[in-house]
Amino acid sequence: MIDTRGTIDIYVGYEHELKQIVVMNNNSWFSYNIFNNNEWLTPEFIRLVYIIDGAKEIKGWNIKSAITDTYTDMLHLSTGCKTALNCLCYPDKIFNVMECGENALIEILRLPKAKIYFRDIVPLLLFVDVKRDFTLHLGSDTEEHYTSYNELVGRVCEWL
Secondary structure, three states: OEEEEEEEEEEEOOHHHOOOOEEOOHHHHHHHHOOOOHHHOOHHHHHHHHHHHOOOEEEOOEEEOOOOOOEEEHHHOOHHHHHHHHHHHOOOOEEEOOOOOHHHHHHHHHOOOEEEEEOOOOOOOOOOOEEEEEEEEEOOOEEEEEEEHHHHHHHHHOOO
């Protein structure tokens, strides 16, 4: 079990039904709002790059790939890693997490605070039960509160 403080807001529904704006293109957001801005290169930022994309080494905005063993800039990180970094750096923005792999999604759920968006279903994460506060936003008017990810997923499974 992962015990984390803070709240993760999860928005489910069509983006046009929500009152807030959802960032749908995480690659572009990362490129224009985070990349090459040294204020973001915190230990937590670097930890996420190591964990999610398995970087062998990080030097500034360059990473050494575990796959190719060559250096490339962070614009070549996976979309899931960029999404997690977007959530870390801008916790008050809602980010589309539908392109995230399980490893990136788990790290997002571990962040102190994040707002994430799924169009129609919240994925079941096998063997992971994140204990923390979650607020599930359904459309524009309904919100429900949960104290674990499994409890939230159980509620969503009732709809199926």
